[in-house]
Amino acid sequence: MVPALALNVDGMRKARAMVQRGRSVVLFDPNRLIAAIARSGDRQAFAELFDHFAPRVKGLLMRGGASAELAEEVAQEALLAVWRKAALFDPTKASASTWIATIARNLRIDIARRETRSRLSQVYEILDEEDPERPDDVLSGAEREARVRAAMNHLSPDQYRVVELAFLEGFSHQDVAKRLAIPLGTVKSRLRLALSHLRGRLEDLR
Amino acid sequence: MSVVHRPSDETLAAFAGGQLDEGLAVVVACHVAADRRSRERVHELEAVQGALLDRVEPVPMTAGPPDPEHRTPAGPHDPAGLPTEPEMPAVLRPYGLGPWRPIGIRIAMRRVDVPRAEARVFMLRAGPGIALPHHKHTGFEWTTILSGAYEHEYGRYAAGDFDEADAEHVHTPRVDPVEGCTCIVAMTGGVQLQGWLGRLLQPLVRF
Known part of the structure; x- marks a missing residue:
């Protein structure tokens, strides 16, 4: 397997060639997939996003010392949040990776500090909502x-x-x-x- | 609002990474909400995390994708706090606030309840010209000015400014003679307050 580092070349719209059903070659375009979820609840798009991002969110958390269980839970919940919030994703504000990384950050706080009733993720959400657009x-x-x-x-x-x-x-x-x-x-x-x-x-x- | 004093890079990075104690994070959030440059910096540091996500070695999931249809949509926020006053920063909405309590002449304090945070968080409102207690502390004392201004050895701090003091600093802030000052403060560690106002404040800022 090619190491992720070599595979993931830089560039915001990193495209990954994927062979589907042995024939058609499509590019991995997270913005298109998120838009498809927002538009029509496209489950195929969700599955593709999940396959790409869930293992990375899990990997990122585990690299940060989280247990495999916590990392898996955050990754599952993060991708579900992507499904629910797809319509709120604004590709002019951040890349899909950055958007998903901030969702995972908030969920890590929610889940890791569940017993303490942390409200910090709400603070991040309020900051995000209040962000005035100044093009x-x-x-x-x-x-x-x-x-x-x-x-x-x-x-x-x-x-x-x-x-x-x-x-x-x-x-x-x-x-x-x-x-x-x-x-x-x-x-x-x-x-x-x-x-x-x-x-x-x-x-x-x- | 023209902000002059901002958090250090490390503080903003720890904030953007979700790594700050919640009490400290709340005070940083009040500053970030008021300052476009720090907000842009936070966005950059969030983009750093997006890049880290792209570069990390994936770890296979044990379970496949969940069935998204069976999940209830996220509900609206459930702010436990009291209704927010108009001048109150929106980022304080999730938190309960205690009543304003006078702790001296023309000086009042209110608790901000951040459950289980290491830092104690409170708002302080002081009338024009008041000298805030001269004090030393053993941990951090981070302040965001919400309105008015104060001034001390390191400069003038007006609405939106962030005052990041550590144990090395000794403060004797003087409140703006015209506008007064309202600020939000997060404190870790112990604080030693001096003078009569210090003795009044002492029991209030302790755990």
Whole structure:
């Protein structure tokens, strides 16, 4: 099997060739699939989205230290949320991957903090709803995605790893230091540097 | 509203990643709601997570796709809080708010109930010209100004500004002499308040 990293080339509308029923070759286009769900409750589209994204959401959570059970539950619920919220997806604001990643983030909080009755996911939703559209002075989601991916390609492997760990496992420098077996001070400076590189490049690209 | 003071990159990244303590996150959300630049930054950091999702090694699911038709659609929000006052940030809607309680002359405080958060969250309203208690603390003290302004050693903080103080800082904020100030604060760790107002505040900010 081709590693995911090699398969997933950059570009917002990453297209993946899929052979269906041995003959027709279609491109994996999540925006089209989400639109089909919104339009007509297309179950085939849902199955395709599920096959692509559920294992990735599961993989992302497990990479962040979640148990296989929790990761599976979040992935299932995230894809169900995609089904329910398909009509709310706005491809001009974010890519399908980013949209699904934020849905998974919110569900991870809901499910992991179930007993504590966390309301944080509602806070994220309110922020999202209240986001005023300013097409004139705010970059389109597509441009933003392209810039972010370009900027990420310029991180060193060490910086990429520390950013990834911080997002997935939390910003406790102690935990990250333990995971990477590097000193605490190195984690702090590496993360700070990685984030400022990202910001610097994003501003250059703007 | 022109915001001058913003959270650090790390704080916004932890917020965007859903990794902040809920009490701290609420105060960051009040700032993000008021500041377009921080909101754009949060969107960028969310796009970073989208890119991570694309690049991660997939892990096969144990179960196949669920039957979506049998799932009840998501209900509307179930805000447990009281009706929101007009000037209240919408992001506080999910939370219960205590009553305003005077804790001194022209200074009042109200609890924001964030269940099981590590940080204690409260709003503070102070009349024009008041000097807020000089204090030190052992954890974080993050503040978003909701209206009015205050000023201390590190500058002037007006509506929308975010004041990210850690244990190294000692504050003596002075409230704007004309507008007064309303802010929302999240605090972790212990706080040592000094002076008569400090003694009044002490029992209120403790666990």
